[in-house]
Amino acid sequence: MTVTSDATTSGPDRAFYQALADDALAGVELSDARCEQLLLDPEIELLSLLHAAFEVRRHYWGKQVQVHILNNAANGKCPEDCSYCTQARTSDVDIEEYPMKPDDEILAEAQRAYESGAFRYCMVFSGRGPSAGRAEQLAGLVRKIKDAYPLEVCVSAGLLDDDKAAVLAAAGLDRLNHNLNTSEEHYGEICTTHTYADRIETLRAAKRNGIETCSGLIAGMGEPASDLVEIAKTLAGLGSESIPVNFLLPFEGNVLDEPVGLTPEYCLRVLCMYRFTNPAAEIRCTAGREFHLRSLEAMALYPANSLFLEGYLNATGAASNRTFQMISDAGFDIVSDWSVNELLAQHDGVDVASEQPVAIGDKSAVKTLDQLRPTGAAGAASAKG
Numbered sequence: 067m068t069v070t071s072d073a074t075t076s077g078p079d080r081a082f083y084q085a086l087a088d089d090a091l092a093g094v095e096l097s098d099a100r101c102e103q104l105l106l107d108p109e110i111e112l113l114s115l116l117h118a119a120f121e122v123r124r125h126y127w128g129k130q131v132q133v134h135i136l137n138n139a140a141n142g143k144c145p146e147d148c149s150y151c152t153q154a155r156t157s158d159v160d161i162e163e164y165p166m167k168p169d170d171e172i173l174a175e176a177q178r179a180y181e182s183g184a185f186r187y188c189m190v191f192s193g194r195g196p197s198a199g200r201a202e203q204l205a206g207l208v209r210k211i212k213d214a215y216p217l218e219v220c221v222s223a224g225l226l227d228d229d230k231a232a233v234l235a236a237a238g239l240d241r242l243n244h245n246l247n248t249s250e251e252h253y254g255e256i257c258t259t260h261t262y263a264d265r266i267e268t269l270r271a272a273k274r275n276g277i278e279t280c281s282g283l284i285a286g287m288g289e290p291a292s293d294l295v296e297i298a299k300t301l302a303g304l305g306s307e308s309i310p311v312n313f314l315l316p317f318e319g320n321v322l323d324e325p326v327g328l329t330p331e332y333c334l335r336v337l338c339m340y341r342f343t344n345p346a347a348e349i350r351c352t353a354g355r356e357f358h359l360r361s362l363e364a365m366a367l368y369p370a371n372s373l374f375l376e377g378y379l380n381a382t383g384a385a386s387n388r389t390f391q392m393i394s395d396a397g398f399d400i401v402s403d404w405s406v407n408e409l410l411a412q413h414d415g416v417d418v419a420s421e422q423p424v425a426i427g428d429k430s431a432v433k434t435l436d437q438l439r440p441t442g443a444a445g446a447a448s449a450k451g
């Protein structure tokens with residue numbers, strides 16, 4: 067059989083891809099139409115696009131990969147109705163619910179995260195937002211962690227006003243996470259108990275008080291590509307230092323349980339578009355890395371420079387040693403006080419995240435109590451309910 071090369075392709079030439087990188091590095095904003103083209107045009111060559119995104123990523127981040135570990139510090143029982151979330155009051159996903167973990171458990175998990183190679187430790191608290199008293203409690207925790215470990219600390223605690231943001235800023239909080247998730251126009255279709263404007267105002271309160279922001283999206287919730295472009299540009303306008311790019315995970319019992327349009331290639335295109343529109347930001351490939359990118363997972367490191375280890379809030383992720391090996395095999399460097407060989411040795415045979423698959427059938431696997439509370443499972447049973 068004779069194989070001929072297709073010399074008649076009418077797709078973009080090399081200059082097109084080079085211009086994407088050059089413009090991003092020169093601070094020239096991509097048009098909305100060009101961003102949509104990057105997501106949808108079948109003539110776009112994935113490897114050329116990834117190479118252009120990598121030029122931008124390399125300029126700001128070299129080949130470094132930051133590894134983040136989440137602590138799901140209070141799980142479930144949320145009065146809000148975010149339809150993608152396993153903790154929403156509208157969700158029937160069978161998760162392990164518990165109120166806020168005690169301080170000593172959270173501190174033990176911070177130590178474990180540091181020793182596991184984490185650069186950043188992210189504490190996530192379900193709920194609409196903290197009371198004034200809870201904000202003071204969170205500030206105390208931030209102080210204790212910052213005093214004990216050389217970790218960057220991020221808190222995700224729902225809606226915040228200036229007073230609460232100031233309390234957290236005074237404690238030394240490095241970052242506040244609060245995702246936009248979807249566009250303003252689409253917001254009412256995924257949540258009715260708070261508004262897009264509430265979320266924007268929380269991010270502005272953090273900024274006004276000197277806290278870096280981490281804010282991103284969830285692709286695959288039925289939004290048009292133009293919405294992903296709008297979110298990217300809104301985040302650029304807000305100056306979000308960190309952008310987690312999530313791909314909707316399908317949980318049995320969730321209101322939104324069918325991701326729309328998420329192929330591995332589309333996910334990579336989304337990551338590249340976010341790199342071009344937010345060139346200096348920390349772009350994190352988050353929920354869905356394993357589930358949706360599948361065999362192309364390592365390619366995400368070309369546009370993205372950070373990821374989560376040990377899964378997501380209630381979803382399992384790849385075993386830590388597999389993730390470290392993937393980063394190393396692809397020629398990237400893990401930002402950690404430990405070498406990759408030390409990290410691999412630490413996780414050899416003791417990787418609790420490997421005890422459960424990422425998917426069960428066509429749905430996401432849900433974390434066990436041991437995975438959610440690796441240092442406090444014994445006490446967790448009594449807290450459940």
Ligand code: SF4
Nearest residue numbers: 144146148151154192
């Ligand atoms: S406010 Fe947060 S925890 Fe509550 S349902 Fe929405 S995303 Fe989930």
